[in-house]
Amino acid sequence: MTDACGLAPAGLFSNAERAAVYRAIRERRDVRGQFRPDPVDPATLRRLLQAAHDAPSVGLSQPWNFILIRDAALRGRIHDAFASANAEAADRFPDRKALYSSLKLEGILQAPVNLCITCDRTRGGAHVLGRTHDPATDLYSTACAVQNLWLAARAEGIGVGWVSIFRPDDLRGLLHLPDHVVPVAYLCIGHVTELYRQPELQSRGWAARLPLDELILEDRWPAS
Template sequence: MAQPFSELERAAVYRAIYERRDMRHFVPGPIDPGVLARLIDAAHHAPSVGFMQPWRMVRITRPALRDALHGVVERERLKTADAMGTRRDEFMRLKVEGMQQCAEVLVMALMDGRERHVFGRRTLPEMDLASVACAIQNLWLAARAEGLGMGWVSIFDPHDVSQLLQMPAGAKPVAILCLGHVEQFYEAPMLALEGWASRKPLSECVFENSWPAL
């Protein structure tokens, strides 16, 4: 029978899970290249349906390109605010990204040619996206273990980002990831601290044998 990690090792894994935060506030300073390599390798070791490994990562190192990506996000932020109705002003007060302050910006994308992969996707083609999400989570937890913050930015038009990064037809950006040093991690998810939403109780998310009757 497989043996569990030691008590200290288990505690470290759970600590990374519970203390991971979607960070928006960063402090200056580059990320050590060795640490960055470990983080990217952690993402690359994520599980994927049919072992298709659909993630593609683009590291943004040109300041002008980072500025252009930030512009794409800002345009969508305003459109999202307009779609919020009565919560528009509340949304506009939120800090939704840290792209101009973080040390590194990575764009996580789905590869092109995914239709060739049928294993695990014949009836659930969205499993390619689920696999990329696993890679992002690996990166997030590894970053927390390294004492680095990471923020997931999803407020952008995929077509605009694809054009900026010269992605081939069929590829699709799904996340702009901000990585960097932080002064401290939020005590709770930022949107909970801001009163935007709260964590649902497990009783609303975990069922047994069937969906509960309304």
């Protein structure tokens, strides 16, 4: 029941509902090589896009757009752009180059759905409520949309992989993005049979999750 201002009662989710939310957060994985070829049901994909669109945004500006990349030839060119940037990136880890090169960091050609989520830096006009003193908040808002989609996908049994190893101008050119639109996330989406029990980079020995207690501060940054 709502009042005349459109307010609704706030309250806890049920135990099962809360457990499901925390499970999706805890079990979300960045999927690279576990995609199955079967297509994602259009209704399911629509739910994932709606979850992304339901994200919070500064000043309710909703700066995101969702570009579905279906053309096989275009995907091939995007994969080539990734491969070129990835070869460059490998040289930046000379002591770990063999491990780096063994990691599969994308599923561009394997995943049945490729999606680029962009941020329109002009949406909402010159002055957006809440963005007047930090212009980057539109980018943060778009990242919230990405996370919403990712968590919804986990609940649907759908894998998502974020491909971040691109030269931005390469992706911008391939997708014909105007100057005021930023590619925030290139996502590979599809059904998966298995997921790593812990983040893949942790399983493969690249990094480990930091203990939460080491990251909690009180009132200010500690003196050095």
